Structure formats: structure tokens, C-alpha cells
Amino acid sequence: MSKEKSEYLINRNENQYEVVIGLEVHAQVLSQSKLFSTSATKFGAEPNTQVSLVDAAFPGMLPVINEFCVKQAIKTGIGLKAKINKRSVFDRKNYFYADLPQGYQISQFKDPIVGEGKVILDMPDGQKDVGIERLHLEQDAGKSIHDLDPKNTFVDLNRSGVALMEIVSKPDLRSPEEVNVYIKKLRSIMRYLGTCDGNMQEGSLRADVNVSVRKKGTEEFGTRCEIKNVNSIKFMQMAIEYEANRQVDLIEDGQSVDQETRLFDTKKNETRSMRSKEDAHDYRYFPDPDLLPLEVSDEFINQLQSEIPELPDEKKKRFIDQFKLTPYEANIMVSDIETSKYFEDVVKKSDVKLATNWIIGELFAALNEKNLEITDSPISAGNLSKLINLIKDGTISGKIAKTVFEQMMEGDKDPKKIVEEKGLKQESDPKALEALIDKVIDNNRDKATEYKSGKVKLFGFFVGQVMKVSGGKANPQLVNEILKKKL
Amino acid sequence: MSDITKQTLSELVNNIKEKKLSSLEVTKAFVDRSEKSKELNTYITEDFSNALENAKKFDDNPKLDLKLPGIPMAVKDLFCTANVRTTAGSKILNNFVPTYESTVTQNIWNEGAILIGKLNCDEFAMGSSNETSFFGNVQNPIDKNLVPGGSSGGSSSAVAAQLTPITIGTDTGGSIRQPASFTGTVGLKPTYGSCSRYGIVAFASSLDQAGPMAQNVQDCALLQEVISSYDQKDSTSIDFKRNQYSKELTKDIKGKKIGIPKEYRVDGMPKEIDDLWQKGIEYAKDCGAEIIDISLPHTNYALPTYYIVAPAEASSNLARYDGVKYGFRADGENLIDMYEKTRSEGFGAEVQRRIMIGTYVLSSGYYDAYYLKAQKVRKLIKNDFDEAYKKVDAILTPSTPSSAFKIGEKTNDPVSMYLNDIFTVPVNLAGLPGISIPAGHDSKGYPLGLQIIGKAFDEQNILNIAYAMEEKIDFKNKITDWWIK
Numbered sequence: 001m002s003k004e005k006s007e008y009l010i011n012r013n014e015n016q017y018e019v020v021i022g023l024e025v026h027a028q029v030l031s032q033s034k035l036f037s038t039s040a041t042k043f044g045a046e047p048n049t050q051v052s053l054v055d056a057a058f059p060g061m062l063p064v065i066n067e068f069c070v071k072q073a074i075k076t077g078i079g080l081k082a083k084i085n086k087r088s089v090f091d092r093k094n095y096f097y098a099d100l101p102q103g104y105q106i107s108q109f110k111d112p113i114v115g116e117g118k119v120i121l122d123m124p125d126g127q128k129d130v131g132i133e134r135l136h137l138e139q140d141a142g143k144s145i146h147d148l149d150p151k152n153t154f155v156d157l158n159r160s161g162v163a164l165m166e167i168v169s170k171p172d173l174r175s176p177e178e179v180n181v182y183i184k185k186l187r188s189i190m191r192y193l194g195t196c197d198g199n200m201q202e203g204s205l206r207a208d209v210n211v212s213v214r215k216k217g218t219e220e221f222g223t224r225c226e227i228k229n230v231n232s233i234k235f236m237q238m239a240i241e242y243e244a245n246r247q248v249d250l251i252e253d254g255q256s257v258d259q260e261t262r263l264f265d266t267k268k269n270e271t272r273s274m275r276s277k278e279d280a281h282d283y284r285y286f287p288d289p290d291l292l293p294l295e296v297s298d299e300f301i302n303q304l305q306s307e308i309p310e311l312p313d314e315k316k317k318r319f320i321d322q323f324k325l326t327p328y329e330a331n332i333m334v335s336d337i338e339t340s341k342y343f344e345d346v347v348k349k350s351d352v353k354l355a356t357n358w359i360i361g362e363l364f365a366a367l368n369e370k371n372l373e374i375t376d377s378p379i380s381a382g383n384l385s386k387l388i389n390l391i392k393d394g395t396i397s398g399k400i401a402k403t404v405f406e407q408m409m410e411g412d413k414d415p416k417k418i419v420e421e422k423g424l425k426q427e428s429d430p431k432a433l434e435a436l437i438d439k440v441i442d443n444n445r446d447k448a449t450e451y452k453s454g455k456v457k458l459f460g461f462f463v464g465q466v467m468k469v470s471g472g473k474a475n476p477q478l479v480n481e482i483l484k485k486k487l
Numbered sequence: 488m489s490d491i492t493k494q495t496l497s498e499l500v501n502n503i504k505e506k507k508l509s510s511l512e513v514t515k516a517f518v519d520r521s522e523k524s525k526e527l528n529t530y531i532t533e534d535f536s537n538a539l540e541n542a543k544k545f546d547d548n549p550k551l552d553l554k555l556p557g558i559p560m561a562v563k564d565l566f567c568t569a570n571v572r573t574t575a576g577s578k579i580l581n582n583f584v585p586t587y588e589s590t591v592t593q594n595i596w597n598e599g600a601i602l603i604g605k606l607n608c609d610e611f612a613m614g615s616s617n618e619t620s621f622f623g624n625v626q627n628p629i630d631k632n633l634v635p636g637g638s639s640g641g642s643s644s645a646v647a648a649q650l651t652p653i654t655i656g657t658d659t660g661g662s663i664r665q666p667a668s669f670t671g672t673v674g675l676k677p678t679y680g681s682c683s684r685y686g687i688v689a690f691a692s693s694l695d696q697a698g699p700m701a702q703n704v705q706d707c708a709l710l711q712e713v714i715s716s717y718d719q720k721d722s723t724s725i726d727f728k729r730n731q732y733s734k735e736l737t738k739d740i741k742g743k744k745i746g747i748p749k750e751y752r753v754d755g756m757p758k759e760i761d762d763l764w765q766k767g768i769e770y771a772k773d774c775g776a777e778i779i780d781i782s783l784p785h786t787n788y789a790l791p792t793y794y795i796v797a798p799a800e801a802s803s804n805l806a807r808y809d810g811v812k813y814g815f816r817a818d819g820e821n822l823i824d825m826y827e828k829t830r831s832e833g834f835g836a837e838v839q840r841r842i843m844i845g846t847y848v849l850s851s852g853y854y855d856a857y858y859l860k861a862q863k864v865r866k867l868i869k870n871d872f873d874e875a876y877k878k879v880d881a882i883l884t885p886s887t888p889s890s891a892f893k894i895g896e897k898t899n900d901p902v903s904m905y906l907n908d909i910f911t912v913p914v915n916l917a918g919l920p921g922i923s924i925p926a927g928h929d930s931k932g933y934p935l936g937l938q939i940i941g942k943a944f945d946e947q948n949i950l951n952i953a954y955a956m957e958e959k960i961d962f963k964n965k966i967t968d969w970w971i972k
Contacts, residue, residue: 053587057807059580060567060589060686062721092803094849098822103806153822155811284849286858289692289800291722 006125008175009216010244012252016216019244020224021179021209022171023236025186026164027196028140028204029072035139035163036063036106043202047156055161057101062290065090069163070294072195073113073137074304076165079189079311080132082117084301088136090291094284099142099155107166109285112136113294119169119189120313121181122331130182131170140164165196171210171221176237183207183233184335185312192311192337206231211243213251222247223257227264227271239264243271315340323352332360338374345381350388358388362402366409379408387415400424400472428475430482433466436474437482440465451487459483491516492649496558496706499652503549503556510549510557513652514542514601517559521603521650526970527626529645530604531564532572538603545601553599554713561651563642564605565612566592566697567686571602575688576610576620576638579808579815579833589686590721591655591697591714598713606654607641610835611805612662612690614638615907616897619837624894627670628966629933633891636666642700643670647964653701653710657687659694660793661887661911664923667700668886668936671925671964673707673953674700676911678943679918680725683718689804691797692723694915704924704954709733711946730947738955741775745939745952746879750786751910753888759929760885767883767926767937767956774955779879783871788864789913794905795848795861796916801838802845808833840901869917876942881949884910886923886936910938920946924953925962932965 010017034041037054054061077084091109092102114135121128142160146153167186173179187198187205198205212224225243230236242264247257261280262271287293310318312334319330319340333343333356346355363384367377379387387404390396396404396419407418419425427433440462441448451458466479491513494502502508518535538559545557567573567585574580588596596602609619617625617640625640627633628648635644639656643666646654656663658676667674675698682697689695699710712733717726747768752761768778810816810829817832819825834842848857875882888909897904914921920943923936937956941949 056812058585058587058813059573059575059583059688059807060585060587060684062685064720064722094803094806096806096809096823096826098809098811101807101812103809104803282851284803284846284851284854286799286803286849286854289723290689 008177010213010248012248015252017213017244017248017251018216019174019240020171020212020214020221021173021240022224023169023173023179023182023210024208025167025169025183026206026208027076027167027186027190027198029069029137029163029165030194030196031066031069031072031163033066033068034161035066035069035137037161039161041162045158047154047158049158051157051160055101055157057103063106063288065291065294066163069137070113070296071304072163073135073165074296074301075193075308076167076190076195077114077117077135078305078308079193079195080114080117080119080135080167082132082135083115084296085111085113085115086296086298086301087111088113088294090137090288090294091285092288095281097141097144098153099144099157099160101142101157101160105139105141106288106291107138108136111293119182119185121178121185122327123178123181128178130172130178133168133170135165135167138164138166171212176240179209179236179240180233183236188312188334188336192309200232203231207236209236209239211240211247212257213244213247222251223259225257225259225271226261228261228274230264235264235266238269239271242269246271323347323356325352325356329356329360336374342374342377342381346385346388348385349382350385351392354388354391355385358384362405366405370409378410378412379405380412383408383412383415390415390419394426394428394475395419396424396426397472397476400426403472424473426475427470427473428478430478433474433478433482434486436469437466437479437486440469441486448487459487462487492520492652494652495702496653496709499558500554500556503558504551510542510545510559510601511539513557514538514559514603517649517651518603521561523971524648524650527628527644527648527650528623529607529625529641529648529650530561531574531576531607531620531622531641532605534571534602534604538601541601545599550599554709555595555598555600558600558652559603560595560600561604561606561642561645561654562592562595562602563608563639563654563656565608565657565688566655567688568592568602568605571605573605573688574622575612576608576622577808577834577838578621579829580688581621581815583814585686587686590683590716590718591687594714594716595655603651606639606645608656609638609640609662610838611688611801612638612657612659612695613801613837613841615661615665615904616892616894617641617666618894618898619835621835626970627891628970629670629891629964631969632894633933634669634894636669636891638662639666639674639700643667643672643674646670646672646700646702647966653699653706655697655710655714656700657690657695657697658911658915659690659696659797660915661908663698663700664886664911664921664936664938665907667923668925668934669891671934671962672700672702673704673922673924674698675707675711675922675946675950676914676920677711677715677946678725678920679915680723681715681729681920681944681946683716683721683724685718685720691800692804693800694793694797696915704950704957705733705736707922708736708950708954711950715946725944727944732947732950735947736954737951738774738958740952740955743776743881743948743952744779744879745771745776746779746781746875746882748781748783748786748875748882748884750783751884753909756888757929759890760888760935763927763935763937764883764885770926770956770959771883771952773959774952776952781875781879781882783868783875783913785864785867785871786913789868789916790905790909792861792864792868793908793912793916794844795857796865798841798845799849799858800845802842802849805834805838805842837901865916868913872913872917872919872940880942881945881952882940884938884940886910886938890929890931890933890935914938914940919943920949922949922953924957924960925964926956926960927962928965934962934964
């Protein structure tokens with residue numbers, strides 16, 4: 001693999017600028033009920049049908065921590081190779097908004113449940129570590145709906161109190177592409193762990209993006225702007241590009257960058273100022289007196305550690321060692337847990353090399369075309385390994401296999417049955433092939449004479465004719481051998 | 488049976504159990520007396536007809552093995568009661584009817600008691616005289632235009648005036664013990680974590696605690712037995728072995744070591760209070776207790792600490808009253824305008840003052856100097872008690888630095904009002920149990936109380952000491968029914 005760095009730099013006049021990015025990812029904890037109440041968390045329910053008295057902040061209602069959400073956060077921390085804090089504290093972050101019923105969000109400020117960790121990115125020019133600053137648990141707010149009525153705003157509290165993990169990276173990212181790989185890796189780790197479904201359309205994963213620029217070669221960070229609540233990788237990348245260029249333009253123009261919070265307008269593809277540092281909220285954080293500090297024992301953490309499945313980094317290493325995949329192939333196979341499962345199921349009963357090629361080549365292309373996830377693949381792992389075995393044992397040629405594969409994509413049919421029903425079995429009987437070849441030579445006497453007189457290129461013509469007459473079923477290797485003899 | 492309302496809770500329970508009285512007779516007696524006592528303004532919401540209905544139902548199918556069989560009871564309007572309006576003494580909850588029941592009141596109904604109404608209190612329990620209530624002042628039955636104390640002023644007045652045989656209040660800085668002291672009644676603030684806070688309108692979460700208020704120690708012990716329970720719905724509820732407080736009650740306190748903290752002899756304390764304290768020490772000795780001088784060196788800092796911690800928590804706890812979801816809403820041009828009008832019109836002056844203090848002490852730049860420092864001092868105050876309890880079993884102090892004052896006397900002087908809590912506040916900061924018992928009268932004939940502070944979870948011990956001293960003190964409340972025409 002090439003070690004040459006492909007840097008993302010912005011050039012203006014004589015100057016080159018480096019972009020520095022840090023992300024605060026909000027990942028919704030995969031759980032049946034909310035962080036401090038027993039309400040359901042299902043996405044897409046009718047407004048205000050998953051709201052308890054606690055979620056709506058009725059007088060005298062008290063939060064009670066959901067142990068499952070704590071476990072999920074610790075598991076995620078382990079997946080981020082991070083320090084798990086045995087004592088953490090829930091704080092109140094105070095501000096007024098109509099979709100924040102308590103008038104405060106319960107979050108973790110000074111003492112988060114998870115401390116420093118890292119995420120390893122596989123970039124084309126090698127691996128890169130991105131530092132994790134912390135992970136903390138907090139409540140989501142409800143949703144304000146401004147477009148249903150010209151005068152009034154409606155509030156849906158279904159999301160109010162749902163558990164979020166805020167995962168804060170260090171300012172280690174340097175390009176929109178690194179952000180892409182980082183988010184995908186983070187998502188993959190959490191999906192392996194079953195701690196977040198990573199569904200960005202449903203808002204289960206969204207991020208605040210901190211962007212600053214500095215002249216290449218300087219150590220000091222520039223002034224950063226925070227772009228709030230971006231909910232797709234594509235928008236994050238667009239927002240970073242826009243914002244970095246805006247900041248470079250300001251600096252080149254002799255102006256300075258103001259520290260502020262900005263919003264990304266997806267329609268106009270630009271970021272806009274939301275509030276300046278001076279207008280920043282004073283959240284008046286203080287420990288929530290309704291909740292005791294959260295204390296977890298070593299045994300509790302060890303138990304969770306023992307439940308952690310093999311994660312992408314380890315799996316990749318194993319795939320390279322055990323199956324002799326290239327790092328490139330291994331990366332693809334471990335990119336999400338479902339693909340890795342599919343791959344392992346296929347190679348359980350068939351040739352690894354062929355399986356790798358068929359999955360990365362034919363299967364991904366076909367799924368892509370139909371816009372399907374691997375979990376929705378019409379071809380089961382079992383049937384794909386059967387198909388690969390039919391190729392391996394010479395029952396069908398690679399070319400016929402593609403025909404069979406296309407049939408299989410229409411529904412999960414057994415490839416053996418397709419081969420039988422359609423009579424696609426490869427003709428490998430030398431006698432039958434000889435008869436075919438004799439017939440072809442007979443019909444093309446003139447070309448056979450030309451061949452013999454030195455026009456060896458015509459060999460391909462004869463192979464083609466034999467394959468055509470056989471309906472593609474003739475074993476190409478045997479055809480070659482026999483043709484050579486006969487001509 | 489004559490004058491039902493003069494009977495103690497224990498007598499009423501026995502009479503109902505022995506079928507000498509029906510629940511309806513008892514309930515009707517207290518409802519009738521309450522009807523005649525409107526001038527005291529103890530009730531915010533009366534539930535008399537339902538109470539009579541429920542008393543009939545109880546009599547139709549009496550469950551006499553319960554601890555409070557068919558006993559009528561009014562409760563402080565800080566406890567959420569299902570389908571009965573709960574206001575916390577505030578305009579902002581004037582129209583609020585909960586669909587749910589607080590754990591403490593549920594425990595009471597589970598033992599057969601019957602709700603007769605919701606009692607007046609200072610707005611969101613912020614006050615020491617019941618004068619901050621949106622629903623008006625409460626009269627102390629001791630004398631006309633005398634405050635009943637606060638914040639559980641409706642509760643203390645109602646028990647003293649015998650409008651309810653017993654009641655519950657809440658105590659954040661003295662809100663049970665001070666009104667008990669002002670009305671010649673008994674009030675217990677249990678250990679923090681003893682009674683569930685679920686369903687109690689929050690003032691300052693780390694200090695709030697519900698507790699019984701009664702005519703005597705025996706009744707108080709019985710009610711404490713009923714309301715104290717471990718509750719998973721309150722994360723600060725503590726799972727400890729609770730005594731059968733009334734059954735285990737004993738006057739034998741021989742050899743108990745009782746501490747007298749020198750720091751409670753504050754500057755400017757009226758001689759009457761000091762004399763009362765001395766008398767209390769003698770009573771305790773008479774009961775066989777050993778008196779030991781102790782020091783609680785950080786006592787001086789308790790009040791300023793309290794007036795940082797409590798408003799800080801309150802400023803956040805009261806953020807939910809914003810006009811969006813329930814309660815009072817004033818129309819506004821936009822969201823912010825609606826918030827400002829709702830909260831300006833919905834909250835009274837004292838509540839607004841405390842929200843502002845609390846917001847200030849939590850603000851960035853001030854947090855370390857105020858809130859964080861207050862938390863550290865709070866720890867020191869708790870350490871003082873821990874040290875003292877290595878030497879003594881309980882601590883005896885006056886309940887308040889003065890007897891009840893006149894309505895309006897201190898309304899323009901919040902600091903003088905706050906000083907009322909000087910002896911009670913340290914107990915809340917340390918999370919300890921404390922009981923106030925009536926111990927004498929001042930020159931005006933107004934009751935004065937003594938406070939017995941215990942170790943955490945040691946309610947039985949302070950109830951026993953109170954029980955023994957009560958007999959020696961033999962206090963008689965001087966109530967003339969002046970308000971009944």
C-alpha cells in the first residue's frame with residue numbers, strides 16, 4: 001500500500017490551508033425504553049403517544065435511570081477502546097424551549113461515563129487514529145413542528161427523554177473524506193455492538209461539526225465554528241467544504257473568523273450564523289439532585305466486556321490471517337456486521353477466493369442496482385456458496401454462473417435446480433465435445449485450412465463457434481484441448 | 488360520643504376498630520368543624536362530599552386491620568392527589584389536576600385513610616409564614632392574625648385547630664418543624680430518603696422530605712410508620728430497615744446521651760427561648776438521659792449555604808412551569824413573551840426572588856464562588872454532625888429562635904424571615920431526622936418548640952426521646968376556638 005499522503009488543502013493565492021475538524025456525534029441508544037422513563041422509543045409513532053408523565057415533566061415526577069442504556073453506553077465505550085469511568089454524574093443543562101418539558105436536559109457535564117478512546121480509520125494511504133475525547137449519556141429533546149399552522153407551533157414529545165450517546169472526537173480529522181470514513185467506522189462499531197442502529201434518515205445518528213482552518217505547517221488551531229445538527233454524511237462533507245472555504249476567504253481578506261454556532265442550509269448549500277459566542281447560552285450546569293452519582297463496579301464492566309462481539313478491527317485482522325484476504329478486501333467484508341456474517345457464511349462451505357470475488361463483484365453490484373442492503377439480498381449465503389461450488393467443481397462455467405446468478409437474484413432459488421431445469425450443466429464429456437467440434441470444423445472447412453496455413457488467430461473463432469453451438473455449456477478448457485488436437 | 492375532633496388519632500383508630508365510631512361519624516365531625524373554620528383559611532381545596540362518600544363506602548366494607556381505618560385526613564397541597572386539584576399554593580398550578588398520586592399519600596390511602604382536602608402552604612413551599620401562598624394567609628388558631636409558620640402552615644393550623652386528626656407536610660429547611668413549633672403541635676422531618684419524593688411538587692430536591700404532623704408523639708410515630716417506604720420511583724429513596732415506629736415507641740430513654748450544641752446559642756436569641764432550652768435539658772435529665780456539651784462548628788454557615796443550595800435547585804425545578812404543557816398560561820406575542828408573561832404573572836414575589844437567586848448562583852463565573860462552595864460547606868456541616876454522633880445519640884435544640892409572629896410583621900424583610908430557619912436548616916443540609924415537640928409558652932402565651940435531632944435512619948430514637956419528654960413537659964395548647972362564631 002502506498003504511504004504517500006493525499007492531503008486535503010485549500011489553496012488561495014500563495015497560501016495553503018489545512019482544515020481541522022472535530023465531531024460531536026449524537027447517537028441514539030438502541031433500547032426499548034427511554035433513559036429515565038419506561039416510555040417506548042419506536043420511531044415513527046403517532047405524535048405524543050410515547051410520552052410518560054416523566055417525559056412531559058409533570059409536577060413531582062422523578063427520573064429513574066434505565067440500566068440497559070448504561071450498559072449500552074459502556075459497551076460503546078469498550079468498542080471505542082476507551083476508559084470506562086466507574087463513577088459518573090448526571091447534570092442538568094438548563095435552558096427554556098417548548099420541546100424541552102423539564103426546562104433542563106439531563107446530561108453529563110464534568111464526569112462522563114466514558115473517557116478517552118480512539119477510532120482507527122482505514123484510509124487509502126494507511127491507517128489513521130482519531131482520538132475520542134469522551135462519551136456521555138443524555139436525554140433527547142422533543143420535536144417542535146413549525147409548519148403545520150401559520151400561527152402556532154406544535155410539539156411532539158415522543159423523542160423527549162430518549163437516550164443519546166454524545167461521542168466527542170478530538171480535533172483530529174483533516175478532510176471531508178476522513179469525516180466520511182470516521183462516521184462510517186463509528187456507525188459500524190455501534191452496529192456490531194448493537195448499541196445504535198446508526199440510521200441517519202431516522203435521526204438516530206447526527207453530528208455537530210466543529211471546523212477551523214490554519215495555514216499549512218502551523219501548530220496553533222484557528223478559531224472554530226460549530227455547525228449544528230447535521231444529519232447525513234453528504235451534508236457534513238458539503239458543510240465542511242463550504243465552511244472551510246468561507247473561513248479561508250475571511251482570513252485572506254484580512255478579516256478574522258468569529259467563534260460562533262452556525263446552521264447548514266441544505267437547500268442553498270451554505271452555513272449561516274445562528275448565534276455568536278456572546279449570545280451563547282449560560283446552561284447553568286449543576287449535578288441533578290434527583291439522581292445519585294452513577295457508580296459501576298469492575299464486575300459490571302467485566303461482564304459487559306465479556307459480551308462484546310468481535311469488532312471490525314479485530315475481524316479485519318482475522319480475515320487477513322485466516323482467509324488470506326487483502327487488506328482492501330478485508331475492509332470491505334468487515335465494513336458492516338451483516339456483510340461480514342454473510343461472507344463467513346458463504347466461505348464456510350465454499351472457496352474463499354471465488355466467494356470474495358463474487359461478493360465484492362457480482363453481489364454488491366446487483367444489490368446496488370436494486371438499492372438493497374445485504375440483509376435484504378435475494379440470494380442467501382447458502383445458495384451463493386452452492387453456486388460457487390458448481391463453478392469450482394466444473395459443473396458450470398463462470399459465464400453460465402452469471403446467468404444462473406441473475407436468475408437467483410429474482411428470488412432465492414437453489415442454483416442446482418436452475419442448472420438442471422434450464423439444462424445449463426457444463427458439457428464435459430470428451431466424446432460429445434469431439435462430435436460438436438467435428439461438426440464446427442466441418443462447417444468451416446475454409447477457415448480450418450486458413451488456420452492450418454498459419455492464421456493462428458482463428459483459433460478463437462473456433463472456440464467461439466463451439467461455445468455458441470453448445471449454448472455456452474461446453475467446458476471451455478476441454479474445448480481448447482480438443483480443438484488444438486483436431487485442427 | 489362527644490367531641491370526636493378532640494380525640495387523638497390513636498383514640499379514633501381504636502374507636503373505629505371497636506366499632507364505637509363509624510368512619511362516617513368521624514369524617515363528618517371533622518368536615519363539620521372544617522366548615523365552621525373557614526376563617527382560618529387552611530384549605531385550598533375542600534373534598535368534603537367525596538370524603539363523606541368514601542367514609543360511607545368504608546363503613547359498608549370496613550377493613551379494620553388497617554393502620555388508619557376510615558380516618559379522614561387533609562394533606563398539604565404539595566402532594567399530588569389523583570383527580571383532586573394540586574396547586575402547591577401557586578397561581579401557576581391553580582387549575583392543575585394530577586392524574587397520579589404521590590407515593591406518600593398512596594401509602595396513607597392504602598392504610599384506609601380518607602382524603603378530606605388539600606391544605607394551604609407557602610407557594611412552592613417557599614416561606615416561613617404561609618404568607619407567600621396565592622390562596623391567602625392562614626390564621627394560626629392560637630391567636631388572631633398570627634402566622635401558623637410555614638411552609639406547612641395550612642397543615643399546622645389544621646392539626647392544631649383539630650380540622651384533621653393528623654396530617655402530612657414537607658420540610659426543606661424547617662417547613663414541618665417550624666410551623667409545628669408555632670402551633671403547639673408535633674412535627675417530624677424524617678431522614679432524607681425515608682419518604683419517597685415521588686409525586687411531591689419539588690422545591691429543592693436534595694433537601695425536600697415529607698413528614699407527619701400531629702397532636703402528639705404517638706400519633707406522629709404511627710403516621711411515620713405508614714408514610715415511610717422504599718420507592719424505586721425515587722432514585723434518592725433509601726432501602727433501609729424501617730421500624731414499626733408506633734409499636735416500638737418507648738419512654739425508656741435512660742442512659743441516652745443527648746448533645747447540647749453551643750453554637751445554637753445565637754446572638755440576640757430571646758431569653759424565653761434560652762429558658763425553654765434549659766427547661767428542656769432538665770426534662771431530658773429527668774427522663775434519665777445524659778446531657779453532653781457538643782460543638783457543631785459550622786452552624787453559622789448553614790443558613791447562607793441553604794439559601795444558595797435551595798434556590799439553585801428551585802430555579803431549575805421550577806423551570807417546567809412555563810405555560811406550555813399544563814397550568815396557567817398568559818398569552819404572548821411569541822414563545823419568549825409567553826414565558827415571561829406566564830412566569831411573571833404565575834409566580835409570586837418570593838418564588839421569583841428565589842428563582843433569581845438560584846439562577847445567579849448557578850451562572851457561569853459565579854458557580855464556583857457560590858454553588859460549589861456551598862456544596863463544600865454542606866459537607867462540613869454534615870461532618871460536624873458525624874463527629875458529634877460519635878459522642879451522643881441525639882441533639883437537643885430550640886426549634887425556632889422565636890414564637891409565632893403577626894401576619895405582615897416580616898413580609899418586607901426577607902432576611903429576618905429566613906432567620907426563622909436557623910435551627911432547622913442544618914438538619915436538612917445534613918439529611919438527618921429532626922422532630923419538634925411543643926415544650927412551653929412564651930409571655931404572650933404562644934407555643935414554643937424544642938427540636939430533637941437524630942442520627943440518619945434513627946427516627947425511632949428521637950421519637951422515643953420526644954415521647955418521654957412529652958410526658959414530663961405535659962404541654963397543653965391554649966386554643967379558644969375564637970374563629971368559630
